[in-house]
Amino acid sequence: MKTRDRIKNAAIEMFNDKGATNVSTVQLSESLKISPGNLYYYFDNKEHLIRSIFTEDIIPNTDMLFFREDFGHSENGILNFFEDYLNKIYQYRFFYAEPYALLKNDPEMLEIYKPRCDKLINQLKTVFDNWIATGIIEEIDQMTKNFIADNIWTVGQTWPNFFRVVAGIEDPVRVNHEGVLHAYAIIAPYLTDAAHDRMLVLLEKKGILEEYDLSDLEK
DSSP: OOHHHHHHHHHHHHHHHHOGGGOOHHHHHHHHTOOHHHHHHHOSSHHHHHHHHIIIIIHHHHHGGGGOGGGGTOHHHHHHHHHHHHHHHHHTHHHHHSHHHHHHTOHHHHHHHHHHHHHHHHHHHHHHHHHHHTTSBOOOOHHHHHHHHHHHHHHHHHHHHIIIIISOOOOHHHHHHHHHHHHHHHHGGGBOHHHHHHHHHHHHHTTTTTTSOGGGGOO
């Protein structure tokens, strides 16, 4: 593995474990058994390192999920999206634990972050139109689409902290399942009856309902 990739991978692991703001470049270089100068050969500072992880790893590995064909055309595709997206967020959870601090410390990354949010939230609204056309959800007005898109985005961006800090859940599988159910709960009121029934069957097959009674999720 190239040194630059080793630095990024080690940084992700340390940031996830201790928090990005609590890890210095000196600590990172010590863990890698390289000199700080070697680290600075590849990254100007910690902000540059985090921004590189954001643009080279987080964005490519998460944004593509919003444009998958199955996401917009089947109940199974919806749940696959929720599962895969939340898994990716957990993989880079350090970023979602401290987004405001990290973005404030790096105006250059903030300039990338804002249009990215707009692009993906707008893609969610396009997906909703596909859901309506395929009979997954009922017809909804534009304001409701806006609210649902914002809520799904917010759950995705904040759920690791909520479940670890507030709910006290550490197990990655359980955290993922809880996140899927919270995302599902946002769209459940708008599902058609047939889609709702199919969704419950799929949730049960995936083992996501182990902690719940099916009646808890009735429309």
